[in-house]
Amino acid sequence: MRAIVVGAGIGGLAATLSLRRAGHEVTLAEQTSQFTEIGAGIQLAPNATRVLRRLDLLDTVAAQAVHPSHLTFRTWSDGAEICRYLLGREAEEEFGAPYLLLHRADLHQALAAAVPPRSVRLNTAVVGIDQDDESACVTTASGERLRADLVVAADGIRSAARQWLFGADEAVFSKTAAYRALLPAGEVADLGLPELGVWLGPGRHFVHYWVRRGELLNVVAVFTAEAAQESWTARAEPGEQLREFDGWDSRVLRVLERAGQVFRYGIYTRAPLARWNVGRVTLLGDSAHAMVPFQAQGAAQAILDAAVLGDALTGATPAEVPDALDRYVRRRLSAATSMQARAARAGDEFHLPDGPEAQARNARMAGYATANGFLPQATAWRADVLDEQTPS
Numbered sequence: 455m456r457a458i459v460v461g462a463g464i465g466g467l468a469a470t471l472s473l474r475r476a477g478h479e480v481t482l483a484e485q486t487s488q489f490t491e492i493g494a495g496i497q498l499a500p501n502a503t504r505v506l507r508r509l510d511l512l513d514t515v516a517a518q519a520v521h522p523s524h525l526t527f528r529t530w531s532d533g534a535e536i537c538r539y540l541l542g543r544e545a546e547e548e549f550g551a552p553y554l555l556l557h558r559a560d561l562h563q564a565l566a567a568a569v570p571p572r573s574v575r576l577n578t579a580v581v582g583i584d585q586d587d588e589s590a591c592v593t594t595a596s597g598e599r600l601r602a603d604l605v606v607a608a609d610g611i612r613s614a615a616r617q618w619l620f621g622a623d624e625a626v627f628s629k630t631a632a633y634r635a636l637l638p639a640g641e642v643a644d645l646g647l648p649e650l651g652v653w654l655g656p657g658r659h660f661v662h663y664w665v666r667r668g669e670l671l672n673v674v675a676v677f678t679a680e681a682a683q684e685s686w687t688a689r690a691e692p693g694e695q696l697r698e699f700d701g702w703d704s705r706v707l708r709v710l711e712r713a714g715q716v717f718r719y720g721i722y723t724r725a726p727l728a729r730w731n732v733g734r735v736t737l738l739g740d741s742a743h744a745m746v747p748f749q750a751q752g753a754a755q756a757i758l759d760a761a762v763l764g765d766a767l768t769g770a771t772p773a774e775v776p777d778a779l780d781r782y783v784r785r786r787l788s789a790a791t792s793m794q795a796r797a798a799r800a801g802d803e804f805h806l807p808d809g810p811e812a813q814a815r816n817a818r819m820a821g822y823a824t825a826n827g828f829l830p831q832a833t834a835w836r837a838d839v840l841d842e843q844t845p846s
């Protein structure tokens with residue numbers, strides 16, 4: 455069969471590879487003139503790295519990554535440890551795949567390099583999608599019409615396809631924004647920062663992790679905000695991040711002080727949908743379920759979508775596409791929607807004001823870590839859940 459995938463982000467690339475693995479011919483239409491990912495980090499949990507293994511990309515990606523042994527949570531003012539969750543060898547043994555910390559460009563390049571150039575159409579903005587009983591068709595900005603048996607719209611949080619399929623709904627501002635920066639390791643070597651850490655404070659949290667084999671430190675400092683632009687390239691005012699995190703643990707402040715180029719990113723989500731597909735067209739990734747990044751699972755969920763989509767379409771004929779897309783959505787929608795809700799709850803919990811509620815949260819987290827070892831989120835990485843989502 456022939457498929458058109460709209461958008462060459464992590465979701466669209468993974469979908470292209472999964473559909474090709476299922477034996478289908480794919481055209482990947484991307485509006486930009488080259489494959490691009492922004493300079494930032496990304497965490498990939500075992501539910502996603504397991505799919506990378508299926509796509510024969512795990513070794514390539516893991517060679518560029520940092521393999522954390524723990525995730526450590528600390529309190530904002532003095533950096534006291536709240537708890538630490540296991541992410542290293544124990545997690546890999548338990549969940550069958552590693553937890554990785556990556557530069558986005560390394561992940562994106564590994565995915566893009568696996569797509570044959572003849573499948574890719576850069577400079578191809580899709581401006582419309584229509585369908586009949588036999589096929590689906592995309593219209594490009596240059597007026598071309600590309601026809602296929604199915605169309606996968608992986609066109610991101612600002613998805614136009616979502617509007618064409620389900621009517622106008624806008625991305626929703628989460629009332630949070632993040633300062634983002636990447637620092638060369640030499641700038642922060644003296645601070646003794648572990649591979650992955652999160653500091654929790656009133657209305658804010660601070661995340662750091664090493665990427666690219668430890669050459670760079672990725673920083674995401676989240677704060678509540680009345681308004682902020684959803685842009686990966688908007689720059690913060692000089693020193694703005696230090697004023698926002700005034701009074702925080704000295705290690706946090708030193709990192710924020712030494713960050714050269716700081717970006718300011720407004721965090722938006724999409725409301726959960728009752729369905730993602732209509733006939734021969736479906737959403738995938740952020741277009742379907744953009745979430746706040748407080749569980750580091752947005753891209754992982756897009757990668758899972760791609761794996762399940764490939765499975766649902768394995769052996770399908772053109773006439774069976776609508777049913778196969780129904781199967782894909784049935785297997786993914788509730789899991790992705792729960793992860794959206796889990797991420798939103800995490801934000802509320804992370805940002806509690808100092809006082810009894812925050813103390814109770816800290817005690818709960820420490821108790822859970824002692825009893826279970828792994829993060830609460832890890833229940834969604836378990837083999838039985840994964841088998842439902844991504845049969846190997």
Ligand SMILES: Cc1cc2nc3c(=O)[nH]c(=O)nc-3n(C[C@H](O)[C@H](O)[C@H](O)COP(=O)(O)OP(=O)(O)OC[C@H]3O[C@@H](n4cnc5c(N)ncnc54)[C@H](O)[C@@H]3O)c2cc1C
Nearest residue numbers: 461463464465485497580610739740747750751752753754
């Ligand atoms: C601060 C932050 C930190 C995050 N950290 C993590 C993390 O640690 N782990 C994790 O798993 N997730 C994380 N995420 C979430 C993750 O970044 C996203 O969920 C993921 O990148 C979405 O991928 P996508 O392919 O669905 O969309 P996108 O990456 O947005 O890709 C969409 C693509 O479609 C193209 N496009 C759009 N419209 C058209 C059109 N009309 N025609 C053709 N092409 C089009 C775009 O140019 C783009 O290339 C984080 C998010 C944020 C904001």
